[in-house]
Amino acid sequence: MRWNLLSEFEPILLANIHREHSHTLRVYEEQGGYRSLKRVLADQPREAFRDLIKGSALRGRGGAGFPCGLKWTFLPENHPGPVYFCLNADESEPGTFNNRILMEEDPHQVLEGLILSCYATKAATAYIYLRYEYPLAYKHLQSAIDELYAAGYLGDGVCGSEFSLNIYLHRGAAAYICGEETGLIESLEGRRAWPRIKPPFPAVEGAFRKPTVVNNVETAACVKQIADRGVDWFRSLGTPPDPNNPRDPGSFGPKLYCLSGHVEKPGCYEAPLGITVSELINDFGGGVWKGRKAKAAVPGGISMGLLTADELDCKLDFSGPGKYGCLGLGTAAVVVLDETVSIVDFLHNTCRFFAHESCGQCTPCREGTSWSLKMLDRIRAGQGRLLDLDLLLEIGDFIGIMPGTTICGLADGAAWPIKNAIRKFRDEFEEYIKRTNPTGYMETSPPLALELHSIH
Amino acid sequence: MTNQPAKTETPAGQRVLSDAIVAEIKAYFPRYPTLQAVTLPALHVVNAHLRHVPLQAVVEIAELLELAPAQIQDTLSFYGFFKQDAPHGETRAWVCRSVSCALRGGEEIFAYMCQKAGIEPGQTTDDGKLTLEFGECLGACEFAPCMLAGDTLHKNLTEESAGKFLQSPTG
Ligand SMILES: Cc1cc2nc3c(=O)[nH]c(=O)nc-3n(C[C@H](O)[C@H](O)[C@H](O)COP(=O)(O)O)c2cc1C
Ligand code: SF4
Ligand code: FES
Numbered sequence: 001m002r003w004n005l006l007s008e009f010e011p012i013l014l015a016n017i018h019r020e021h022s023h024t025l026r027v028y029e030e031q032g033g034y035r036s037l038k039r040v041l042a043d044q045p046r047e048a049f050r051d052l053i054k055g056s057a058l059r060g061r062g063g064a065g066f067p068c069g070l071k072w073t074f075l076p077e078n079h080p081g082p083v084y085f086c087l088n089a090d091e092s093e094p095g096t097f098n099n100r101i102l103m104e105e106d107p108h109q110v111l112e113g114l115i116l117s118c119y120a121t122k123a124a125t126a127y128i129y130l131r132y133e134y135p136l137a138y139k140h141l142q143s144a145i146d147e148l149y150a151a152g153y154l155g156d157g158v159c160g161s162e163f164s165l166n167i168y169l170h171r172g173a174a175a176y177i178c179g180e181e182t183g184l185i186e187s188l189e190g191r192r193a194w195p196r197i198k199p200p201f202p203a204v205e206g207a208f209r210k211p212t213v214v215n216n217v218e219t220a221a222c223v224k225q226i227a228d229r230g231v232d233w234f235r236s237l238g239t240p241p242d243p244n245n246p247r248d249p250g251s252f253g254p255k256l257y258c259l260s261g262h263v264e265k266p267g268c269y270e271a272p273l274g275i276t277v278s279e280l281i282n283d284f285g286g287g288v289w290k291g292r293k294a295k296a297a298v299p300g301g302i303s304m305g306l307l308t309a310d311e312l313d314c315k316l317d318f319s320g321p322g323k324y325g326c327l328g329l330g331t332a333a334v335v336v337l338d339e340t341v342s343i344v345d346f347l348h349n350t351c352r353f354f355a356h357e358s359c360g361q362c363t364p365c366r367e368g369t370s371w372s373l374k375m376l377d378r379i380r381a382g383q384g385r386l387l388d389l390d391l392l393l394e395i396g397d398f399i400g401i402m403p404g405t406t407i408c409g410l411a412d413g414a415a416w417p418i419k420n421a422i423r424k425f426r427d428e429f430e431e432y433i434k435r436t437n438p439t440g441y442m443e444t445s446p447p448l449a450l451e452l453h454s455i456h
Numbered sequence: 457m458t459n460q461p462a463k464t465e466t467p468a469g470q471r472v473l474s475d476a477i478v479a480e481i482k483a484y485f486p487r488y489p490t491l492q493a494v495t496l497p498a499l500h501v502v503n504a505h506l507r508h509v510p511l512q513a514v515v516e517i518a519e520l521l522e523l524a525p526a527q528i529q530d531t532l533s534f535y536g537f538f539k540q541d542a543p544h545g546e547t548r549a550w551v552c553r554s555v556s557c558a559l560r561g562g563e564e565i566f567a568y569m570c571q572k573a574g575i576e577p578g579q580t581t582d583d584g585k586l587t588l589e590f591g592e593c594l595g596a597c598e599f600a601p602c603m604l605a606g607d608t609l610h611k612n613l614t615e616e617s618a619g620k621f622l623q624s625p626t627g
Contacts, residue, residue, distance in 0.1 A: 082489075091595050092592065092593060092595070093593070094554040094555050094556065094592070094593035094597070095554075095555060095556055095593065095597055096593070096595065096597070097595045097596055097597055097598060099595075100595045100596070131595070132500075132537070133550070133591070133594050133595060133604055134595060135604075135606075135607035136607070136609070166487075168487045170496070170497070171496070171497070171500055172496070173496060173499070173500070173535035173537040173538070174535060174536065174537045174591070174592075175534070175535050175536075175537075176592065187496065188493060188496075189490065189492060189493050190490070190492035190493045190494065190495030190496060190521075190527075190531060191492070191495075191527075191530070191531055192530060192531055192534035193534065208488075208489050208490060208493075258597065258598070259598075260556035260597035260598055260600060261555070261556050261559045261560075261597075261600075262559055262560075266556075266597065266598040266599075266600070267598045268598065298555070302554075302555055333597075335555055335556050335559070335597070337559065341559065345558075346555070349553075349554070349555050349558050350555065352553075353554060353555075353592060353593075356592065357592065359534075
């Protein structure tokens, strides 16, 4: 299937968001909402529904792209239970806001997907871990959940079936690391959100030491759409598996792309997986703002790194950004930097974010993120040295679960902007350092601290 | 020019959690298989009422949840979210400093607001009406630069709209 103009793709996940009172049960049911849930509960055994999702090759939308149905099969068979479900609504990756729109404007779509997912995984309790900064999503989700209890869709015997389910909202407290699935679980349990060493994975031992599934909000919405429209529809959208890579499950389905930064029309746009960054910027976003040119773009939230202006033909599917040295698709949140942006400033901003958000458990991440920030501070204060760039790259290459030095992927997300920015824009960094520190840029002796830094 | 309203010392033995607050916290108990999981909800309940979580409240939450106060304090101190020394302003506002907002002038707007309000980042105005803080990505990047004040998202901030907000900050 092909569309002349990508923006003519008819939205599925966003189909209802512009309706008046789109967040209410009444409007949702008028659009056919909860019909699939009733049908599945009435005539599809949970294994069959789980296999349907597995067959769709739906991959998680939270960042890692792990096949959803496959994750569900990691739950131990015949476990006495309980099994917990955590819906990850912590959405804090800079540039990302698609979960917010779904929860604010169409919470019932998310909840129907969540109920179906709990049915498939035998979970009788689900927690929605919602970041604190989403007060409207909180309000709309809570009123939607109240509506569902009143209408018999939740509680004992969902829609008159044998299946019972409770859903609770759990609010975070402004910490990015609570989005990492085991940090989320620790936070839910009432402790500091220190990610756990894996294995065991949550499917085996998660919340309250019981088998637990963690899925993203958009993943749940896709589950609901697959229940409505079937596997063939889902697999008709997106990028098929690479025939040369037997381990590639492909990138199927619709995707919510977030577009922000220096574009004319920032927003959340829906299209099949696999459109290019320039299609997103031009067909949906009205082009780079003020008639300027793009200098670079973040492909999927700042953790994923940076594409240069020459790399904007990068496909936004699960294998696309990796081909350009980026970490991956991440949240498919594209942030555009126009030609006036200093990459030094950009990198300073990402380093500050990760230094602030590192949970501090692993020395390479805690020290690597804070030292990279201190170096960028020093460079911006006109005391940079060329040697700093190699030091920064050393940090970038050394911290993370890829090099195997940390517990969670936050460190990889901190490393990628450093590696991409310096390797792809080294000339600009060198020019900046030479210009702002003309007498000292070749220095190799230990630098004096800008100020005494406190230890966290 | 700081801002810290008088410290809210509690005389020993005087409880700070009212019966209503305690009841609100206890309503969370059936949701979780452990009492410890009620830690964050309890902190939020207290913070919503007192605009901070003083040490005495930590002790009382610990009693309710059958934990050591240190366990509550450990969790609390992990999040930069809960103030302990003094209440935050009647309205608490976070101005986003993450990338999409920074690209559209978020940091400059924040500096402008602090200067106008006569406070440093993180501080509260003398009249106790407003606390201004940096926030990381508020998940509203399509409206950059933006600010969350209480429950209200302020979109596409300009010096003009920020100035208006400062005249009568509400959230
Ligand atoms: C530092 C860090 C932050 C994360 N933040 C989020 C988040 O905010 N939301 C989310 O869904 N996944 C986030 N993830 C990914 C989760 O760990 C997990 O893979 C995901 O929630 C699984 O859901 P999915 O399979 O449906 O994508 C984060 C991962 C890391 C390493
Ligand atoms: S990698 Fe960083 S954020 Fe993740 S557990 Fe280690 S210190 Fe914490
Ligand atoms: S970067 Fe400011 S809201 Fe996302």
